[in-house]
Amino acid sequence: MxxxxxxxxxxxxxxxxxxxxxxxxxxxxxxxxxxxxxxxxxxxxxxxxxxxxxxxxxxxxxxxxxxxxxxxxxxxxxxxxxxxxxxxxxxxxxxxxxxxxxxxxxxxxxxxxxxxxxxxxxxxxxxxxxxxxxxxxxxxxxxxxxxxxxxxxxxxxxxxxxxxxxxxxxxxxxxxxxxxxxxxxxxxxxxxxxxxxxxxxxxxKEKLRLPMTPLPWLIGLMALFSMIPEGAVLDWGALYLRNELGASVELSGFGFAAFSATMAAMRFAGDHVRDRFGATRTLRICTGTALIGMVLAGLAPNAPVAIIGFAIAGIGISNMVPIAFSAGGNMPGLRPGIGLAVATFMGYSGMLFAPSLIGFIAEHSGFAVIFASIPVLFAVVLLLSHHAVHADHGKEH
The missing domain is CATH 1.20.1250.20 (MFS general substrate transporter like domains)
Structure with missing residues (x-):
């Protein structure tokens, strides 16, 4: 046969x-x-x-x-x-x-x-x-x-x-x-x-302990700096549009709505993009897109331009966190649960606690400065993006 x-x-x-x-x-x-x-x-x-x-x-x-x-x-x-x-x-x-x-x-x-x-x-x-x-x-x-x-x-x-x-x-x-x-x-x-x-x-049977090598923490830093902007848009985007750009109550809600819509859509497409171009290149493209969108939102002269900026940022941020999590769970010589726990712990700590700090800073500086400064975090992710290679499957690292 x-x-x-x-x-x-x-x-x-x-x-x-x-x-x-x-x-x-x-x-x-x-x-x-x-x-x-x-x-x-x-x-x-x-x-x-x-x-x-x-x-x-x-x-x-x-x-x-x-x-x-x-x-x-x-x-x-x-x-x-x-x-x-x-x-x-x-x-x-x-x-x-x-x-x-x-x-x-x-x-x-x-x-x-x-x-x-x-x-x-x-x-x-x-x-x-x-x-x-x-x-x-x-x-x-x-x-x-x-x-x-x-x-x-x-x-x-x-x-x-x-x-x-x-x-x-x-x-x-x-x-x-x-x-x-x-x-x-x-x-x-x-x-x-x-x-x-x-x-x-x-x-x-191995004793459970936090990893002592720097790689899991660097990937965790990527997750952290990818999720802080998400928390900032979620908690403060509407207030920024309303108080600093003069948006109506109805229009101010469109900032996070546009951000969420593009993020959800791109997450459904993100796996195909990553399989086609690889995790590192996808992460770099996404991070660059997020950087452009957030700069546009922070420097926007009016609410509609800021909403467009948030939508572009959503396109970029959408696949940054999934790639970081995949890399965290695929590091050589480390159990997936440990590496992933580091990435999720650091990432979600940024989303849960950073908005409070952002609110305190914004009282003195305004939200426009905050959103225009967030791209500095994306620049760090770009510098670390070569570590995203661990998110690829069936390839040599």
Missing amino acids: DQRTETAPKAAVRQGYMSKNRLAVSLLFMMNGFVTGSWAPKIPEFKDRLGIGESILGLLILIFGVGSLVLMPIAGGFIARIGSEKVVKITAIILSPLLLLLTLVPNVWTAVIGMFLLGGFVGAMDVAMNANAVEVEKSMRRAIMSSCHAYWSLGGLIGAGIGGFLMARFGVLPHAIVVTGLCVAVLAIAWPMMLADQPHPAAA
Whole structure:
């Protein structure tokens, strides 16, 4: 019998498994984004129900960030021991009812615990699902990370979009129950299709510790400087358009909308671009595009020009973080969970905490100076961009 007739069915079966693995990890990203997006429209009700002011609410949101940064490296350590599949299943199970828990907390002190857990398991699941996406990339020998992050953005959009409608029509508790039920349903669909990535026994017994070589931290710096601008546009873009460029309330919302739209669209296309041009060249093109867009936004004479600048910046920033995460999970001589935990920890710390510092600086300098100065961060990413070669699959590093 011809050898090709024997191997073709096996190849088809293997391709089928890889497609299921990709679908599973995409659903996990969508679920995580959906929980995060569903939380956003609950914030006003959460504040009123607990009878707290903006300052206490700000501290609770900070607790969310602290929870993420505490549990992210712990998740990375467990991934190195038992594999991303088990960690993502455990974290997803725990995450599913946490929005319901926050809907039922009776006072500020229980809210502190709830916010820490929500932030912690959103972050821990984030590390685990990114690590699983890295493993799927390796098995398929092609990039999928950008589209995974696009599914996260899509989940966030769905969560934020239906949240207000459900709460207005049915109430806060039914909304939380629906969110929990949808999370359980998505997890049930993804569960049997997840890629199992058990580590070697010797590696599983290794003592967990932070990497002592500079490479993981340099890639983490790339993630950090790629995510600070994203947080800046998210938290301060509308205020910049409104207060400094005279935009109407309606128009001021288009800054982040344009940024998000181009980012989501380019993330779906990003994997094909990376497979065609390689991670390093793609990162350089994206970083240069983001730099041009942010300079345009910061020096804009009016709101429409700034919105165009934010849209161009979204095109560039879209694939910078996925490439950094892929590189973090593919470093030679380092378990994927450890390298990825460093990249996600540093990246999300920038997105969670830098906007507060930006707000303080902007009180004295204005936001135009901030947005015009952010490209300095992109220049550093360009200097480090050769490390993105570790994001490529099936190539010599």
